[in-house]
Amino acid sequence: MSVTIFEHPLIKHKITLLRDINTGTRDFRTLIEEIATLMGYEALRDLPLEYVELDTPICRTVQPVVSGKKLAIVPILRAGLGMVNGILALVPSARVGHIGLYRDEVTHEPCEYYCKLPENLEKRTIIVLDPMLATGGSAVDAVNLIKKRGGSSIKFMSIIAAPEGLKRLSEAHPDIMIYCGHLDEGLNENCYIVPGLGDAGDRIFGTK
Numbered sequence: 001m002s003v004t005i006f007e008h009p010l011i012k013h014k015i016t017l018l019r020d021i022n023t024g025t026r027d028f029r030t031l032i033e034e035i036a037t038l039m040g041y042e043a044l045r046d047l048p049l050e051y052v053e054l055d056t057p058i059c060r061t062v063q064p065v066v067s068g069k070k071l072a073i074v075p076i077l078r079a080g081l082g083m084v085n086g087i088l089a090l091v092p093s094a095r096v097g098h099i100g101l102y103r104d105e106v107t108h109e110p111c112e113y114y115c116k117l118p119e120n121l122e123k124r125t126i127i128v129l130d131p132m133l134a135t136g137g138s139a140v141d142a143v144n145l146i147k148k149r150g151g152s153s154i155k156f157m158s159i160i161a162a163p164e165g166l167k168r169l170s171e172a173h174p175d176i177m178i179y180c181g182h183l184d185e186g187l188n189e190n191c192y193i194v195p196g197l198g199d200a201g202d203r204i205f206g207t208k
């Protein structure tokens with residue numbers, strides 16, 4: 001099992017701004033994207049390299065480039081969409097799949113409504129994106145869907161996690177790598193993260 005909780009001051013600072021109820025939609029979107037880039041930089045540090053031969057103005061040389069092993073980014077709709085451009089800024093040629101899940105308002109369990117993933121998942125490193133890991137139900141289901149379609153090299157990135165969700169995800173999928181921007185106190189009676197930032201999807205898309 002591999003869990004990384006970020007300690008970088010820039011990530012901490014930007015998450016504090018995200019939490020603020022006075023942060024409006026435009027700034028909220030920008031911050032989600034920026035945090036995704038900062039987290040992605042770390043989460044991609046094990047990308048495989050290969051060596052290519054080239055000429056500098058001085059001489060012929062052999063140098064590293066990121067290898068052809070294909071990367072797939074899979075946001076969980078809706079809120080995960082907010083993180084996509086932040087990761088694409090680092091790996092512009094990554095493929096993008098989508099998994100649509102919403103939490104039932106009463107049971108808080110995820111309901112699937114969409115799944116479209118790139119081909120050859122078994123050959124790809126897959127980065128699942130969702131800013132919120134609350135009960136962990138959505139994350140567990142998303143990884144189940146990816147594994148059912150052949151994916152096995154999986155990283156999960158969330159900006160804010162509750163201990164309950166982190167436990168559920170790491171127990172259900174001990175083989176994946178999990179990255180969290182911050183581990184919060186827990187969940188309230190409505191399964192919202194405390195102190196959290198409210199409903200990430202609504203804040204990204206301005207729907208409330």
Ligand code: PRP
Pocket residue numbers: 076077078079080101102103108110130131132133134135136137138139165191199200201202
């Ligand atoms: C939010 C969030 C996660 C999920 C986390 O999505 O973006 O997908 O809740 O909760 P869980 O860990 O308890 O499953 P939501 O279901 O509100 O849908 P939305 O992104 O469309 O608003």
Ligand code: URA
Pocket residue numbers: 079132134191192193194196197198199200201
């Ligand atoms: N989904 C959110 O958007 N926020 C929470 O706190 C929990 C689930």
